[in-house]
Amino acid sequence: MRDGAKREGQGCERTALVAAYLDRELDPEAAASFEAHAGECGACAALLLEQRRLLCLLDAAFDETFEKRVPLPRDFTRAVKARAQTDMSGVRARVERVRAVKICAALSALSLAILGVAAFGPILNAARAAGSFLGVAGRTAADAGAGAGVILRAADGRPGAVTLILLAVCVGALVVLLRLISSYHRAGAGD
Numbered sequence: 001m002r003d004g005a006k007r008e009g010q011g012c013e014r015t016a017l018v019a020a021y022l023d024r025e026l027d028p029e030a031a032a033s034f035e036a037h038a039g040e041c042g043a044c045a046a047l048l049l050e051q052r053r054l055l056c057l058l059d060a061a062f063d064e065t066f067e068k069r070v071p072l073p074r075d076f077t078r079a080v081k082a083r084a085q086t087d088m089s090g091v092r093a094r095v096e097r098v099r100a101v102k103i104c105a106a107l108s109a110l111s112l113a114i115l116g117v118a119a120f121g122p123i124l125n126a127a128r129a130a131g132s133f134l135g136v137a138g139r140t141a142a143d144a145g146a147g148a149g150v151i152l153r154a155a156d157g158r159p160g161a162v163t164l165i166l167l168a169v170c171v172g173a174l175v176v177l178l179r180l181i182s183s184y185h186r187a188g189a190g191d
Contacts, residue, residue, distance in 0.1 A: 012043040018051055136181060144174045 014037055020026050021034050038044040073079070148170050152163070 012041050014041065015044055015047050018044065018047050021048070022051055022055065133185065140174075140177060140181065144170070144177070147173075 014034065017026065017030075017034050021031060024031075026034060034044075038048050148167070152167075154166075
């Protein structure tokens with residue numbers, strides 16, 4: 001090897017010219033000089049060969065006639081679709097769903113065991129609140145029924161129009177009471 005040539009495997013400052021040479025961006029004099037250099041420099045020659053192979057591979061990959069040169073088997077699409085469906089059939093089986101439910105239950109139990117009783121706190125608080133609301137609603141309905149019974153007994157000897165007026169007043173009072181209770185609970189929840 002001559003003094004200016006580098007051994008293969010070592011870098012050369014002229015390897016930056018490989019892309020410009022392949023893209024024909026060098027003037028004819030510089031291109032001839034690079035060709036002469038690549039004949040003597042192993043690093044430039046190896047990179048030039050590698051880049052040419054890459055360009056050939058890219059040309060083949062993006063060539064529109066490539067698909068026409070590679071014949072696909074008959075019913076290729078149907079065969080691929082059938083294969084994909086048979087590969088997925090086990091996912092929809094009952095055994096798989098049962099296994100998934102068991103795994104979810106085990107993970108839930110494990111997370112509750114890790115979190116401890118503290119995880120049940122919000123659930124218990126929500127159950128208590130629902131129970132309190134249902135208790136208040138039940139007592140209100142029972143009291144309204146008892147009040148309606150008293151009004152009906154008192155209006156027993158009166159004419160029908162007075163009885164209807166008393167019932168309308170009772171229903172109106174019940175509606176107002178329920179609205180007051182719900183606004184009270186909303187105000188308590190906002191605090």
